[in-house]
Amino acid sequence: GENVEQHPSTLSVQEGDSAVIKCTYSDSASNYFPWYKQELGKRPQLIIDIRSNVGEKKDQRIAVTLNKTAKHFSLHITETQPEDSAVYFCAASNKAAGNKLTFGGGTRVLVKP
Amino acid sequence: EPEVTQTPSHQVTQMGQEVILRCVPISNHLYFYWYRQILGQKVEFLVSFYNNEISEKSEIFDDQFSVERPDGSNFTLKIRSTKLEDSAMYFCASQDDMSYNEQFFGPGTRLTVL
Numbered sequence: 348g349e350n351v352e353q354h355p356s357t358l359s360v361q362e363g364d365s366a367v368i369k370c371t372y373s374d375s376a377s378n379y380f381p382w383y384k385q386e387l388g389k390r391p392q393l394i395i396d397i398r399s400n401v402g403e404k405k406d407q408r409i410a411v412t413l414n415k416t417a418k419h420f421s422l423h424i425t426e427t428q429p430e431d432s433a434v435y436f437c438a439a440s441n442k443a444a445g446n447k448l449t450f451g452g453g454t455r456v457l458v459k460p
Numbered sequence: 461e462p463e464v465t466q467t468p469s470h471q472v473t474q475m476g477q478e479v480i481l482r483c484v485p486i487s488n489h490l491y492f493y494w495y496r497q498i499l500g501q502k503v504e505f506l507v508s509f510y511n512n513e514i515s516e517k518s519e520i521f522d523d524q525f526s527v528e529r530p531d532g533s534n535f536t537l538k539i540r541s542t543k544l545e546d547s548a549m550y551f552c553a554s555q556d557d558m559s560y561n562e563q564f565f566g567p568g569t570r571l572t573v574l
Binding site for chain 2: 389390391392393436438445447448450451453
């Protein structure tokens with residue numbers, strides 16, 4: 348089955364700097380890659396997603412890139428703010444395999460003011 | 461904006477007891493999921509449900525687990541005989557259409573097995 352690895356596990360940045368989180372996946376059939384933000388005790392919230400027919404997607408300060416050949420995708424947050432502090436999870440799914448999400452291990456991001 | 465809801469928010473039970481976790485998916489959604497998250501760990505898939513039957517389940521989802529959609533709105537997860545290691549946050553998620561893959565998560569039920 349699918350396996351998703353995520354790095355780093357923790358990331359501390361200064362407010363205004365950029366943060367980059369990287370994920371790799373194992374199943375070349377995976378075709379949908381969402382990123383979720385989870386604040387303490389809350390539900391995972393989708394912040395951006397990308398499908399396998401696209402190499403890059405941007406939404407304001409957040410961007411995701413996908414390299415299908417290398418089977419990795421990355422989340423980029425620019426101009427970080429204290430409210431970006433949370434745990435971020437990448438995930439992968441395959442529509443043909445029922446669309447279950449396989450999550451990475453999570454990255455705890457701390458934005459220092 | 462419609463949201464997935466879950467009850468209870470926190471459930472405390474004794475080992476060996478049965479628990480039922482309840483979810484109300486978004487009303488026009490067709491695909492339903494249960495995930496769990498042990499404290500400090502990643503979210504893990506348990507089971508997916510479509511057209512009144514299980515479409516896929518993980519190895520975690522053994523004979524102690526079952527799911528049901530007893531009416532047009534609720535989606536339940538039952539654990540027949542809880543174990544200490546079942547203590548986790550359980551998230552329900554729903555999705556409207558396979559062609560648009562976003563899954564919307566509920567707020568979760570924190571299950572504590574003593």
